[in-house]
Amino acid sequence: MSQCCGSNNVMLLACSGGSHVGQVANDCARRLTQLGQGKMFCAVGVAGKLDMPNGSTFVDAARAADVRVAIDGCGVRCVGKALESAGLPVDVQVVLTSEMPMEKGYNFDFGEAEVAKAAGLVADKLKSLGS
Ligand code: SF4
Numbered sequence: 001m002s003q004c005c006g007s008n009n010v011m012l013l014a015c016s017g018g019s020h021v022g023q024v025a026n027d028c029a030r031r032l033t034q035l036g037q038g039k040m041f042c043a044v045g046v047a048g049k050l051d052m053p054n055g056s057t058f059v060d061a062a063r064a065a066d067v068r069v070a071i072d073g074c075g076v077r078c079v080g081k082a083l084e085s086a087g088l089p090v091d092v093q094v095v096l097t098s099e100m101p102m103e104k105g106y107n108f109d110f111g112e113a114e115v116a117k118a119a120g121l122v123a124d125k126l127k128s129l130g131s
Helices: 020-034 043-047 058-064 078-085 112-128
Strands: 010-014 067-072 092-095
Touching: 010 020, 010 043, 010 058, 010 078, 020 067, 020 112, 043 058, 043 078, 067 078, 067 112, 092 112
Parallel strands: 010 067, 067 092
Antiparallel strands: none
C-alpha cells in the first residue's frame, strides 16, 4: 500500500456520487489504488455505519486506518461528513468542485485529464502530511 506519507495504511474514500464530479472522485480513488497510493474503501458502508461480512464494521475498519482520505465531488462533503458523524478524523479532504475547480454537472462528460488532476491533488496532500 502507500508509502507516500510514511503510512502503509491510507484509506481512500470517494463519494462516488451521481454527478460527474462524484464519478471523477470515484475514478480518482480507483486510480490512486492502482498506483499504490492507498486503498479504496466503501464509503457508503462507513456512512451507513454498516456491519462488514467479516464481523467487523465499516466504521471500525476506517478507524483502524492511519490516514483517511475523503474525496468529495462537491461542497456537500458527503464522505467528510460521514467520517465526522462516525467520530473519525478526516486526515485529508479534497472537494473537487472548489479545488480542481470543476462545475458540478450530470452529463458525465469527463476524461483522463480530470481524473489525473484529481489524483494529483490527493497525492500532493498526502505528501504534505510529511513524515
Ligand atoms: S459530495 Fe456532492 S457529488 Fe459527492 S455524493 Fe455528496 S452531493 Fe454527490
